[in-house]
Amino acid sequence: MPAEPAQPALPANGADPGQPAWGPDDAAAWAFQVLGQTVRIACDDAAPARVLRANFAALPAADAQAEADLDYRACRHPQGDGWMLLRRGHPAVTAPDLCDLLYHLEKDLIIALQLRRPTLLHLHAAALEFQGRAWLLAGDSGAGKSTTAWGLLHHGFNYLSDELSPVDLEALAVHAYPHALCLKRRPPNAPAWPEGQVLELGRTMHIPVAALPAAVVPSPCPLGGMLFIRHDPLLREPELRPLHAAEAGAHLYVTTLNALAHARHGMDAVVGLAKSVPAWSLTTADLDGTCRLVRKLALQQSRQAGD
Known part of the structure; x- marks a missing residue:
């Protein structure tokens, strides 16, 4: 994979101008459980929603309205082509295509799970x-x-x-x-x-x-x-x-x-x-x-x- 460019940090509440707002009632969000953690993903576009849902469909479903341990949003980049991946309270990551978007989400999730379940x-x-x-x-x-x-x-x-x-x-x-x-x-x-x-x-x-x-x-x-x-x-x-x-x-x-x-x-x-x-x-x-x-x-x- 190509080296990742440095990304600007976003406020924890996602309130940066031009960025999508976070919302627990987002109809495009879904959630699943993995290693005792609730992971919530919201998508503002049908393309990433189709890919990400298909990738994680076998993991046990969780309540999308409940508080998430790991809260993600995937959306179109507001300043050009490609996509943006956000995790609440963490720097944003840009991806030129859906392959990179899925890669960055998987990588971030795997690292986060290691930190949350360190005894494994x-x-x-x-x-x-x-x-x-x-x-x-x-x-x-x-x-x-x-x-x-x-x-x-x-x-x-x-x-x-x-x-x-x-x-x-x-x-x-x-x-x-x-x-x-x-x-x-x-x-x-x-x-x-x-x-x-x-x-x-x-x-x-x-x-x-x-x-x-x-x-x-x-x-x-x-x-x-x-x-x-x-x-x-x-x-x-x-x-x-x-x-x-x-x-x-x-x-x-x-x-x-x-x-x-x-x-x-x-x-x-x-x-x-x-x-x-x-x-x-x-x-x-x-x-x-x-x-x-x-x-x-x-x-x-x-x-x-x-x-």
Whole structure:
């Protein structure tokens, strides 16, 4: 993403001339719950309303008239093309298109949730459920974690999250954050692509949860395994390699978003999680073969857990 320009701060009451007024009775506003927080979003235009509603539609609805913990407004920029995102009491952010608008909202929301729920270990990872256990999929940008998640949803896995996986370290369980699944491109030979339902925003495409081929798991789910993904375009067959706790911890620390909120810069939290949950390195090849291999692993782990 391009670097963000500095933005002027707006008064907490949104009363700056030329800016939309805040109002709890705004008919264009809706609200949802995530990690115990009430998030309210108001839109002054149908275009962002369609995109943002579709992105967050699977999160539990909240009363739009109630006091919000996080209060947002999306509107057209009053001085030119593009859009403006406001959070009450925070600087305004401009976005040239709807792709950037959604990006800035997601980023701000994820950071705000980390600050409001600091005892959770927030990971940049997808989370899927299989036979009562959650599986985390982590990797560098472009490694294919979202594509792999999309494929696994056609192989018996259910959906918790695509980007943010908040882990309860005491319960060793991951909370759901079921926003629309985000892909940078349509996967080759993608199974059962939901034609006409995907939000095409230029640089990214978003599959609303209602269009996913699997159920949403709304409650915290105990962790069953962690997969650290990379893609090798020359590989003919996918490969799985079990990781020792030390290697898994090193991979896990890189994907931790709020390490500094935990003791010893998060080292104890990450090491404890790596020692408690088995982990593998997954080098992906073709999507179907990769998903079959992961499903086989998940079945083996499920049988062992039942012994």
